[in-house]
Amino acid sequence: SQQGEEDPQALSIQEGENATMNCSYKTSINNLQWYRQNSGRGLVHLILIRSNEREKHSGRLRVTLDTSKKSSSLLITASRAADTASYFCATVLIAGGTSYGKLTFGQGTILTVHP
Amino acid sequence: NAGVTQTPKFQVLKTGQSMTLQCAQDMNHEYMSWYRQDPGMGLRLIHYSVGAGITDQGEVPNGYNVSRSTTEDFPLRLLSAAPSQTSVYFCATGVRGGLTANEQFFGPGTRLTVL
Numbered sequence: 001s002q003q004g005e006e007d008p009q010a011l012s013i014q015e016g017e018n019a020t021m022n023c024s025y026k027t028s029i030n031n032l033q034w035y036r037q038n039s040g041r042g043l044v045h046l047i048l049i050r051s052n053e054r055e056k057h058s059g060r061l062r063v064t065l066d067t068s069k070k071s072s073s074l075l076i077t078a079s080r081a082a083d084t085a086s087y088f089c090a091t092v093l094i095a096g097g098t099s100y101g102k103l104t105f106g107q108g109t110i111l112t113v114h115p
Numbered sequence: 116n117a118g119v120t121q122t123p124k125f126q127v128l129k130t131g132q133s134m135t136l137q138c139a140q141d142m143n144h145e146y147m148s149w150y151r152q153d154p155g156m157g158l159r160l161i162h163y164s165v166g167a168g169i170t171d172q173g174e175v176p177n178g179y180n181v182s183r184s185t186t187e188d189f190p191l192r193l194l195s196a197a198p199s200q201t202s203v204y205f206c207a208t209g210v211r212g213g214l215t216a217n218e219q220f221f222g223p224g225t226r227l228t229v230l
Contacts, residue, residue, distance in 0.1 A: 004157075033218070042119075042205055042221035043158070088157055092216045101216050102148075102173060105157035 004032075004089045004106030012112045019076040021109040023089030024069075030092045030101050032065060034074050037086045037108070046074075046087075081115045117141055119222035121206050127228045128196040136191040136225050138206030144220070145211040147189040148173070149181065151202040152224075158205060164189055165211055196229045203227070 007022045023032070031050045035043040049056045049065045049072065056063050062075040076083055086108045092101040122137045138147065148163035150173075160173030164183040178200060180192040193200060203226050207219040 031217070035219075040224075042223050043207075043219075044221070045218045048218055090158075090219075102160055102163060103216050103219060104160070104174070105150075107155065107157045 004091045004104060006087070006089055006106045006109045008109060009107070010110045010112070012114065013079060014114050015079060015081055017079055017113075019079050019083070019111055019113070021074045021087050021089075021111070023072045023074070023106055025072075025089075025091045026070065028094050029067075030094050032063075032072050033090045033092070033103065034061075034063060034072075035088045035090060035105075037088065039085075043088065076111075079111075079113045081113050084111060084113050086110050119206055119208055119220050121204075121222035121225050123225060124223070125226050127230065128193070129230050130196060130198060132196050134193050134196065136193070136204055136206075136227070138189045138191065138222060139187055140189075140206075140208045140220075141187065142208060142220065143186060144208035145186070146209040146216065146219075147183065148207050148209075148219070149179070149189070149191045150205045150207065151175065151200075152205060153202050161191065161204075193227075198229045201227060201229045 004025045033048045034046040037043045047058050047063050049063050060077045065072045088108045090103040090105045119140045145166045149161040150158035152158050159175050162181040164170045170181050203224050205224050206222040209219045
């Protein structure tokens with residue numbers, strides 16, 4: 001089963017509006033990452049937040065992490081048509097011994113920004 | 116720098132055929148991985164490597180083999196193709212961060228169809 005699950009599955013907004021996507025996960029993590037995928041392309045890393053961090057910013061992106069609720073949110077402010085893409089959260093579980101913390105992706109949120 | 120390259124971009128196979136998907140990187144990253152992406156789903160990890168000579172299984176390894184003889188290359192072999200392996204395959208690389216996975220850099224993908 002997927003470790004991370006995004007909500008909503010699809011989001012449609014107008015240019016200039018804010019877009020908020022949520023990610024929930026099941027077990028303790030080392031870090032959580034957000035990626036963007038344009039149609040037919042590979043994924044592009046947006047931001048990484050570690051388990052001891054609560055909030056990070058990068059340009060128009062704001063990510064929060066609530067480890068007590070096992071959830072994260074990605075906020076895109078003042079959205080643009082070029083932000084239209086699928087957005088995925090990926091969690092890295094705490095590793096130990098010879099185990100390496102692997103990325104586990106959620107199913108993604110499809111964001112459509114109308115001009 | 117080319118970053119992460121994948122060949123071929125498209126491939127059609129018949130059931131039972133074998134083939135190798137190529138992945139190469141020029142970023143000197145220790146960590147390399149293969150994912151498959153199916154419609155409406157996130158990415159699922161097939162195999163990964165934390166350095167030359169070291170590989171391990173991911174979430175869906177059955178039907179696939181990998182080897183890592185150099186830092187630059189991480190080929191994925193389909194032993195006997197099945198229609199269930201129809202998917203888009205992504206290779207990703209990253210800097211190894213201790214026992215965790217950090218930012219991943221993705222290739223453009225290989226779209227595979229098995230008839």
